[in-house]
Amino acid sequence: MAVFKLRVLTPEKIFFEDETEQLIAKTTSGYVGILKGHAPYVASIVPSEMKIKIGSELRSAAISDGIVKVSEDGAVTVLTSAVEWSDEIDVARAERSKARAEKQLKAETSRTEFDLAERQLKRAVNRISVAKKN
Numbered sequence: 001m002a003v004f005k006l007r008v009l010t011p012e013k014i015f016f017e018d019e020t021e022q023l024i025a026k027t028t029s030g031y032v033g034i035l036k037g038h039a040p041y042v043a044s045i046v047p048s049e050m051k052i053k054i055g056s057e058l059r060s061a062a063i064s065d066g067i068v069k070v071s072e073d074g075a076v077t078v079l080t081s082a083v084e085w086s087d088e089i090d091v092a093r094a095e096r097s098k099a100r101a102e103k104q105l106k107a108e109t110s111r112t113e114f115d116l117a118e119r120q121l122k123r124a125v126n127r128i129s130v131a132k133k134n
Helices: 091-106 111-133
Strands: 006-007 014-020 023-027 031-032 039-043 048-054 057-063 068-070 076-082 081-084
Touching: 006 048, 014 048, 023 068, 023 076, 031 039, 031 068, 048 111, 057 111, 091 111
Parallel strands: 006 076
Antiparallel strands: 006 014, 023 031, 023 039, 023 048, 039 068, 048 057, 057 081, 068 076
């Protein structure tokens, strides 16, 4: 298969920057698979499992919300608030985050605090799910 340049960025770091044959990510419209020669494209990513083909391996990562962009030149950029490889997820920490978020959702809070807790719960559940697939 042919390769394309992929960059996965968070506010804190460059998570991945190399050539790959395939990227699979979940957008608000469903899963999208990107190969070399994909048409220019921009979509919102939802918290989910993202897969990157590295050599002969399809490696999984838990990704938060963000965007994916395929440029005119074929380069692909993923911008996200958080991402981590499935084998690096601290499941115990994710379980604690899930419990905190569930507790916060049950408390009488402002709409902003509720929305934040809901996002934290989705991220924790996603991290746990992706880690357990590993």
